[in-house]
Amino acid sequence: MKPISRGVFLFRKVSIWFLLAISTIFGAYAFAFFFLKTLYIDYDNWHYFASSYNRFLIQNIPLIWMVLFMVSLALVFYLFKKTNKGYKYSIVFIGAGSLIISFSLGVALSKILAQRGYFIEEFENERVMNWTSPESGRLSGEVLFTDGEYILLRDIKDDVWNVNTMYLLDNSKEVLQNNQLISVIGKYDYENNFTACQIIPLNIDRMRFKPNPDNGPMMHPGQRNIFVDDICDVVINGK
Numbered sequence: 530m531k532p533i534s535r536g537v538f539l540f541r542k543v544s545i546w547f548l549l550a551i552s553t554i555f556g557a558y559a560f561a562f563f564f565l566k567t568l569y570i571d572y573d574n575w576h577y578f579a580s581s582y583n584r585f586l587i588q589n590i591p592l593i594w595m596v597l598f599m600v601s602l603a604l605v606f607y608l609f610k611k612t613n614k615g616y617k618y619s620i621v622f623i624g625a626g627s628l629i630i631s632f633s634l635g636v637a638l639s640k641i642l643a644q645r646g647y648f649i650e651e652f653e654n655e656r657v658m659n660w661t662s663p664e665s666g667r668l669s670g671e672v673l674f675t676d677g678e679y680i681l682l683r684d685i686k687d688d689v690w691n692v693n694t695m696y697l698l699d700n701s702k703e704v705l706q707n708n709q710l711i712s713v714i715g716k717y718d719y720e721n722n723f724t725a726c727q728i729i730p731l732n733i734d735r736m737r738f739k740p741n742p743d744n745g746p747m748m749h750p751g752q753r754n755i756f757v758d759d760i761c762d763v764v765i766n767g768k
Contacts, residue, residue: 542612545620549608553631556601560635561642563594569652571659574729576756577667577714578659589659598635602627639669652731657685660712666757668692669712669764671738675705682713682723687740693724697767701728712737716761726761 570589571578579585605627606620642648660669661684670684678695690711694705705711705728714727 535715542707544610545608549612551607552601552604552608553627553634556598556631557559557634557638559598559601560595561639562648563591563598564635565648566591566594566642566652569649569656571656576757577754598631602631605631607660649734650737653737654685654739657731657734657738661685663690663717663723664753666714666716666754666761668710668715670710670740672705672709672711680705680725682711683740685738685740687742689720691722693718694728695720697728698764699724704728704730709734714757714760716765724761724765726757726764 554684571623575582575585579588588677589640602624602665606623609623609627623648664667668682668684668690670682670690672680673683673689674681675694678693680692680694682690682692692715697705702766708730710733712729712731713723714729715723715725718724
């Protein structure tokens with residue numbers, strides 16, 4: 530058997546370590562994106578979006594990025610075993626080491642991305658669009674005008690809505706008085722008209738609320754929510 534030349538051996542060694550570094554960095558990036566995205570999910574308000582908590586998680590958690598993170602871990606594991614001394618270490622040691630390194634780098638990278646504002650505007654925009662599905666009983670946006678019985682609300686798609694607020698309870702009225710950006714739970718009446726049954730704050734940075742006609746809903750529109758219907762039955766009909 531012809532021996533491998535020193536140049537080929539060196540190239541192979543460098544290539545393996547280069548791919549190992551790239552895989553580790555990609556895994557850290559995938560975890561950072563996954564971690565940041567999960568911070569902008571409305572876990573406490575899941576019942577406004579889905580019939581069960583598990584379905585809500587499936588709809589919102591970016592599973593593809595977790596899959597990519599796991600793939601990168603597997604690749605790091607495989608490549609490390611190909612290094613000169615990789616065979617000396619146990620599967621558990623390599624697996625745990627790969628996980629700890631990628632996880633630690635991912636957390637550090639997510640902090641850097643958050644501090645510099647990367648993805649934050651995108652995630653907050655998605656949150657607002659999720660809250661803008663009138664047929665499903667959700668409407669959110671900026672309060673333009675208010676009086677005792679209605680408000681004018683501009684949503685993320687730059688549409689202005691006439692929202693009936695005459696049925697609101699005191700806690701919702703207090704939220705309305707103290708917040709310019711709100712999420713309205715209620716009933717779609719007809720085009721650009723909505724009846725409010727409950728109001729909660731829309732927790733995003735005011736400077737990042739940028740209405741645009743090109744924005745579209747993230748969730749499937751037109752699906753009624755039983756929890757929202759029950760709220761409106763209590764508030765409007767006293768059932």
